[in-house]
Amino acid sequence: MFKSKQPAQPQTQQGGKQMAQQQKPQQPQQQLKPIVLSQIPNISSKVLNLTSIRDQSKLDLGDAISTLKGSKAIVMDPKLIGLLNLLADPTFLQNYGGEKRYELKEGRLDTECKNIVYIVRPNIKYMYWITEHVRQHQSENLRKEYSIVFVPRATILCSRVLEEEGVMGNFVIHEFPLDIVPFDEDVLSLELSNSYRELLLDGEKTSLFWVAKSLMKLQAMFGTIPIVKGKGQCSRLVMDMIVRMRKEMSEEVTVPPEIDSLILLDREVDTITPMCTQLTYEGLIDETFGINNNAVFLDEGIVNPNQGQQQQPNAPPPPPTGKKVPFPLHSNDKVYSEIRDTNFSVLSGLLNKKAKDIDEYYKMFKTTQSISAIRDYMKKLSSYQMEHNSLRIHTCITEEILEVTKSNSFMKGIEAEQNLLAGVNLENVESYIEDCINKKEMIHKVLRLLILYSATHNGIKPKQLDFFKREIIQTYGFEHKITLDNLESLRLIRKSDTRATFPNIRKDLHLIVDDLNEQSPNDIAYTYSGYAPLPGGWRHIEEVLRLLPGPTFEEIQPLPQGATSNVKSDRKPITLVYFIGGVTFSEISALRFLSRQDQANPYKW
Template sequence: MVSSESLFSAKALKDAARKDLVRLLDSVQGKKSLVIDPSVSGPLSLIAEFSLLKEHGVDKIYHLQPTPADTGDARCLIYLCRPTLRNMQWIASQVQQNASNGKRIEYQLLFVPRRSVICEKLLEDEGVLGEIHIGEYELDIVPLDEDVLSLEVESAFKDIYVDGDTSCIYSLARALMKLQCMFGLIPRIVGKGAKAQMLFDLLMRMRRQLTATAAWKNVHDPFPSYCEFDSVLILDRSVDLITPMCTQLTYEGLIDEIFGIRTTFAEFDSSVLPSTAAPSTGSTSAGPSSSASAPPAQAPTKPRKVPLNSTDSIYQQLRDSNFTIVNGTLSQLAKRIHGDYEERHKAQTVTQIKNFIGKLGTLQVEHQSLRLHINVAERITKYTQDVQFNRRLDAEQSLVANLSQGIQLEYIEELICKQAPLSFTIRLLCLYSLVNGGVKPKHLDHLQREIVQTYGIEHLLTLQNLEKAGLLTRLESQKNGYPSIRKSLRLIVDDVDEQSPNDISFVYSGYAPISIRLVQVATTKSVGASSAPIHTATGVASAVASAAVSVTKNAAAVVTGASSITTTTTSTTTVTPATTINGNPAPSGGSGSANGSGSGPSHAVPGTATVVNQTVGWKGCDELIRAVPGATLEEVQIAKPGLLPARLKSQQKITLVVFIGGCTSTEISALRFLARNDPAGREYVVLTTHVLNGTRMISELSEKVDRS
């Protein structure tokens, strides 16, 4: 989504987080040990490697657990954890136990991302508050990739929509303020959903407080005079609950569905991990086509976490593709790597040999990565060939297309009777409820009773949580808004070309995520090209399976042998802001920039029209947006009273897309597709509370009972 020439760089955020961490570590003299909340260790690993921690006095690292770790003769312990009551109880217990054992230890507690009064009160009640020095480490924005920023709060959806805890929205508002202080005040704010309005209100309050504080301290405007983002689009997850319930069909999405991706890391077992032996290049017969001279490699014996991000060039090419084309891509990559290895035979001069040796390290890394992804693709192939997978996929596609609803209800009951994994059953039931405006009370009561009897009494609370979140509801009236949304936003697309897609619906093989359609409407005033009749699901399931059969045959052999998405408007489009900030009227022209921001050079796509000065917003799409439930937000931020909005740093357009309650990998892939095909060269950066999928979403809402 963000090109190499883009002004925005996540490196600035990473460097700021590293600097803050180093400052906190250096504030404690001498050797120290870190005790880290497991939910923090993943984000921390993306910010600072162990060598950096060691340079600043960290001797050992432990995970926070109910029982105290054997810290040996450590004289200083630094706890780095989320502000939860459970963590505080564990810390208090460990401090008390160490005191009873006669250990004299200096304790420092760093809350991530901010301290909590309730947690401090619990420590006081336990009688250990005086023993602990308390601070905070503001690791609020974690750069997962150059175009993906996350708060990494995995409980965000449940906290907001079930428990009514909006502290995560407050953290998101702080993160947005931090971005604006670093990259400039964002001229246009567009949003959809009640929580989007709540986030905006918090953002405006924080801005007033920050401006008042700066004026009191006689400091200049805390925001830069330029801005690198031309707009921010805030999406409430409740606006689109359908998308997370569908099975993701991109390569990255299926890895997330099968293995799970947490903070860009996926855990693979020994059957997937390639051997560690690198290909030999010491003789003329060496290379990827020959391994006879190399010693037999020892296969890994235990699971290992592997980073999956843009630093892996092979993964970067595969991740956003529909899985049906992974076979061809792997074959092409294998042939290219094999050809690069074969160039060693052409090296005759010292210069040519030196050049080959110079790129040998990169080739070996790519070769190892290719072997990993071939193994991963083989595992995904087995998964997608399963009969039950194809039946579920067929049911999902039929539901979103409003086909054969009665048959799908029978299939859900069949899953319950067969004791299929609870997440599969609940996802399909919730999807049925969402696309039909609820489930008839008679059917819902029957299915709920079956679920409780099959999966356990504790899931009475799970079903209650689903109802609170709006995922599973009773059909109270015959009014159902989904069919009109499906038609107006063109959610179902026929004849999807996964090889050369021309619409965002390729990520679900025919279904376009509502959330990304809204982004498309706001930025391009279109919902893609006109479509043919509804795409059926049977073809989708069989296509995934049949294309997956040969995912690795050609690639493995080579390695071992070595409709437009943009608007068709031809006229200039300018939207005048409808509202103002702090009572200041928006300037006439309303382009969001003193210099006509957003009017930069257009990068026309062959066969499409050029869009000039397209302003991000809902203007001109009022009827379409009204079909989607939830409040609508469109505001213009003024730098100072009487002045035009902050000017863009360049003519480049970057939209910050904020997801409240999490987003899926496929939604990120769809945004990258929009960026690649935008005629005006618009780029997108994602800021989300966390990256989720349907299984993790249901798991978070499920009640756990300790049966030991």
């Protein structure tokens, strides 16, 4: 029986203090030099060489900003800045004339550059802001040339706004068809943040077109994917689009297939997992700080300490400066690559071990005698310095997360989640949700618990649901009635009506694991300290799949003539897992775990 166990915290030392506080990783007695890690990951290794995707996007970006010749100011949509940082560094933009870079904001745009290139999503609000810039420059008799680069494409509505404002003739319009972006060597993303709402609440299917286009692009680069499995209505529609697109092509590229199978999954199929608190290191960083475009924003004193603090490795973390700077999170960071997918309970031990390894390396220099040994030592020095710097930052992050995970509120929240997943102590959960509302805790926490309650118990009793809704509106404000109505429209929160199906799914798919070893995990349930995200198996669980939303399908895609002759038979099979509507970092960790166990190489989407 899965008994509402608490996620294990890092082991304690004398006096009851946590290891990460009492015994900070012993840092080598060397002066740390800040080493800046690029936000752009190295994606040329491992399973597929994804650099071709990034190179094509960089080429398209260069063409787009070259619509105006000479030096120029580049004004970027704030939601695109982080995404473009994954493709190109400032030097790349400078090579294409990007002399100055600005974030698009409402109000004045003061720049000495004659040419101005806007890189924006097709947002009506931005059209009015850009119009304001043009009129400002005209009123000040400033002669400027303008270009708008729409990502991924222009829309009729944006063009109509510019025409109605009388400024359309001032612009050269270009499109930058950015779709899939490599985030790491095994992760790609479309970054369609509103796709779940658009698809299921608004009935807007445009994002499915971009999903299908992105898959066609991948197949053009890496060959036709022979086997496609899917679950959910959106996945079925995407598969139909792919079939139609292939028929409409005059000639397909005969590239030998490098991806063996594709799994399409609607987010609607599993709404339980995203509502659970992620308990891997990477997942908790996202829960605590938020991860966007491979970066977390930390206090500048942590990322770039001054020299005095670097010479005192055992000194406490520097006081907050108030300024936040981005710190990249991807597999180029060797320390992060080793710890990102681990359960947080074992993290302190791993950090201490890594600190000792680095310390031993520095001590080697004192015993090194020969010239060749010194030469070998110096070759590795830069790498160890980077690991040392990364270790210090991750130790600081861990300590901040510990302050959250040790709190009574966090522990009670985890207990409530696990009671819901196990189907026990429901009255205690209801009382806890009521307490959260009364204490006016973050509304997202309350809503996640209500969605989890509804999903695991096939709805909430009408009287109890009405009570929660009334309390939320009275506590958080009447505007949240719209939020609650939308959640009910999506059936994420609903009144109980029929027999609960989750207990059958939980039992048949073995979603609850009691004897879990978090130190040396043997099941993906370690990512949520006992709860396993829905697995990707198909044929042996056909009956259970019928209980989940949407159709289940499996299709064989015929390969273009000539595409099979050069298929490599000695490589490991590659599976692309494509989530339509979003995926959590802990789910990605679970897939990485499966790939190591099965000696396969699933791609996470």
